[in-house]
Amino acid sequence: MSRLKLSIYTSILIVFLATNSVIATDRVxxxxxxxxxxxxxxxxxxxxxxxxxxxxxIKLDGQEIHPIINRSxxxxxxVFLQKIVFLSARSYQRRMKSEMFRSGKREIPEIDxxxxxxxxxxxxKNTISFMWLKTVQNKTLDNTRKIWSxxxxx
Amino acid sequence: MNTxxxxxxxxLTCFVCAxxxxxxxxxxxxxxxxxxxxxxxxxxxxxSNNLNLDENDLDAGVDLFYVYHQKNNRLLVEYFAGTEExxxxxxxxxxxxxxxxxxKIGRMYxxxxxxxxxxxxxxxxxxxxxxxxxxxxxxxGGILPIHITGVTLAGSTNSRSNGWQxxxxxxxxxxxxxxxxxxxxxxxxxLLNPHKGAQNNPAAVFKLHYxxxxxxxxxxxxxxxxxxxxxxxxxLFYIKQNIINxxxxxxxxxKRIIASGFYVKSRLSNPSGDEIRxxxxxxxxxxxxxxxxxxxxxxxxENAWRxxxxxxxxxxxxxxxxxxxxxxxxxxxxxxxxNLEYSDARKVSNKFSSLTLQWSAIFP
Numbered sequence: 001m002s003r004l005k006l007s008i009y010t011s012i013l014i015v016f017l018a019t020n021s022v023i024a025t026d027r028v029x030x031x032x033x034x035x036x037x038x039x040x041x042x043x044x045x046x047x048x049x050x051x052x053x054x055x056x057x058i059k060l061d062g063q064e065i066h067p068i069i070n071r072s073x074x075x076x077x078x079v080f081l082q083k084i085v086f087l088s089a090r091s092y093q094r095r096m097k098s099e100m101f102r103s104g105k106r107e108i109p110e111i112d113x114x115x116x117x118x119x120x121x122x123x124x125k126n127t128i129s130f131m132w133l134k135t136v137q138n139k140t141l142d143n144t145r146k147i148w149s150x151x152x153x154x
Numbered sequence: 155m156n157t158x159x160x161x162x163x164x165x166l167t168c169f170v171c172a173x174x175x176x177x178x179x180x181x182x183x184x185x186x187x188x189x190x191x192x193x194x195x196x197x198x199x200x201x202s203n204n205l206n207l208d209e210n211d212l213d214a215g216v217d218l219f220y221v222y223h224q225k226n227n228r229l230l231v232e233y234f235a236g237t238e239e240x241x242x243x244x245x246x247x248x249x250x251x252x253x254x255x256x257x258k259i260g261r262m263y264x265x266x267x268x269x270x271x272x273x274x275x276x277x278x279x280x281x282x283x284x285x286x287x288x289x290x291x292x293x294x295g296g297i298l299p300i301h302i303t304g305v306t307l308a309g310s311t312n313s314r315s316n317g318w319q320x321x322x323x324x325x326x327x328x329x330x331x332x333x334x335x336x337x338x339x340x341x342x343x344x345l346l347n348p349h350k351g352a353q354n355n356p357a358a359v360f361k362l363h364y365x366x367x368x369x370x371x372x373x374x375x376x377x378x379x380x381x382x383x384x385x386x387x388x389x390l391f392y393i394k395q396n397i398i399n400x401x402x403x404x405x406x407x408x409k410r411i412i413a414s415g416f417y418v419k420s421r422l423s424n425p426s427g428d429e430i431r432x433x434x435x436x437x438x439x440x441x442x443x444x445x446x447x448x449x450x451x452x453x454x455x456e457n458a459w460r461x462x463x464x465x466x467x468x469x470x471x472x473x474x475x476x477x478x479x480x481x482x483x484x485x486x487x488x489x490x491x492x493n494l495e496y497s498d499a500r501k502v503s504n505k506f507s508s509l510t511l512q513w514s515a516i517f518p
Contacts (some may be wrong), residue, residue, distance in 0.1 A: 047367075050367075054367060056367060057253070087407075088447070089488075090448070090485060090488050093488060094278075094279065094485075097188070097279070097516060098272075098273075098276065100186060100221065101188075101190075101219055101274065101276050101279060102271060102272060102273075102274070104221040104248065106186075106223055107186060
C-alpha cells in the first residue's frame with residue numbers, strides 16, 4: 001500500500017471516528033431534578049424521588065415535598081418514567097388513575113410549558129420537578145441534582 | 155313498596171348523576187372526575203342450567219367516579235350504572251386527622267383482602283376481565299359482603315411509603331334476601347333506598363398490611379372480618395361469620411402476582427334456636443406478564459376446600475368452586491383495552507367453560 005493511500009484511509013478513519021464521537025456525545029442525556037433553594041434535594045435518594053412520583057408523601061427536614069410532572073418534552077417524560085419510576089408511560093398513567101380511584105388521592109400536577117414550570121418551582125415552596133441538564137443550564141434554577149445519565153438509542 | 159319509595163331512589167340517582175356531571179365546572183382544581191366503561195361483548199358459556207353467570211348477551215356498564223378535596227377533607231362518590239344493576243357503590247367522607255390516621259364515614263368497600271379495595275368496580279384497572287369468585291360483588295353472585303356502611307379508621311405507622319398500614323371498620327353488613335330470579339343473594343345497605351330489605355346487622359373488619367415500594371413493590375397483609383347477617387327472608391334467623399384473609403401482591407417490572415386465601419367459618423341459626431356450623435377455605439392465585447409493549451397475558455387458578463359440607467355455601471348453588479382462567483389483554487390506546495378470556499369452571503353440580511370478549515375504557 002502506498003504512503004498516499006495509507007494517509008487517505010487513516011484520514012477517513014479519523015474523520016469517521018470523530019464524527020461518530022460527536023453523534024454519540026449528542027445522544028448522551030442527563031436527567032436532573034430541580035427545585036428552589038429551600039429544598040435540600042441532595043438528601044433525596046432515587047428511591048425517594050420514585051416514591052414521590054408514585055404519589056407517596058416524602059418529608060425533608062419536616063417539610064412535605066410536592067412533585068410536578070414536566071410534560072414539556074415527551075422524550076423527557078418517557079425517559080424519566082422508565083429510568084427513575086421503572087414504569088412505561090401507559091402503566092404509570094393507569095397506575096396513578098387506579099390509585100386515585102382506590103383512595104381518592106390527588107393526582108400529581110403536570111405542567112407542559114418550560115417557562116411556567118420554572119416560574120412555578122421558583123414561586124411555590126418545596127416543589128421539585130425533573131429536566132434535562134442541558135435545559136437547566138439555560139435557566140436560572142441552580143438547585144439541581146443529577147439522577148440519571150446515559151445514551152438514548154435513536 | 156309504595157310509589158314514594160319507588161320514586162325516591164330514581165330521583166336521588168338522577169340528582170347524583172347531575173351533580174357528578176356538573177362538578178368539574180364548579181369544583182375546579184379541587185375535584186377529579188372520570189368515567190369507566192365496560193362492555194362484555196361476546197360471552198359464550200356452555201352451561202345449560204345457568205343460575206348466576208351472565209347470559210349470552212351484551213353486558214354493559216359505566217362507573218362514575220368523583221372526588222373532591224378541601225384541605226384535610228375529601229368527598230368520594232362512585233356510582234355504577236349497568237344493564238344488570240344500578241347502584242351507589244361508594245359515598246364516603248374522609249377527614250385526615252394527621253399523617254398517621256384518617257377517619258372515613260359512609261358507604262365503602264370492606265377492606266377484607268386485596269381485590270375489592272384495589273379495583274372496586276373499575277374493570278379497566280384490573281388486568282383480567284373477571285373477578286375471582288370469592289370477591290365477586292354481592293349482586294353478581296358474590297358470597298361475602300363487599301359493601302359496608304359505617305366508619306373506618308385508616309392510616310399507617312409512619313408517613314412514608316414503606317411500612318405497616320391499618321384499617322379498622324365498624325358498620326352494618328348486608329342481609330340475605332331472595333332476588334327476582336329466586337336466588338339467594340346478599341343485599342348491602344342502600345343509601346339511596348334505606349327502606350329496602352330487612353334489618354341490617356353489625357360487622358367489624360380489621361386489616362393490617364405491609365407495603366414496600368422499592369424496585370419490587372409488595373403489599374401483603376391479613377384481614378379479619380366478623381359479622382352477623384340477617385337471614386329472616388330465607389327462613390333462617392341470622393348467620394354469624396368469622397372470615398380471615400391472607401393476601402400478597404407482588405409488582406415486578408413487567409409482571410405481577412396476586413395471591414389470596416380466605417378461611418370462612420359460619421354459624422347458621424334457624425328460628426327454632428338450632429345452629430348449624432361449617433367452614434371452608436378458598437384461595438386464588440393470579441399471574442400477569444407483559445409480553446409486548448401493549449399486550450399482557452394472565453392466568454388465574456381458584457380453588458375451594460371443604461366446600462361440599464359447608465351449610466353457608468349450600469345457600470349459593472351458583473358458586474364456582476374451582477376455576478382456571480386464562481386471558482390476553484391488549485391496551486390499544488392509552489385509555490382503552492380489550493380482553494379475551496377463557497375460563498374452565500366447576501360448580502357442585504356441573505362443569506362448564508366460557509369465553510368472554512371485553513372492552514374497557516377510562517374517560518377522560
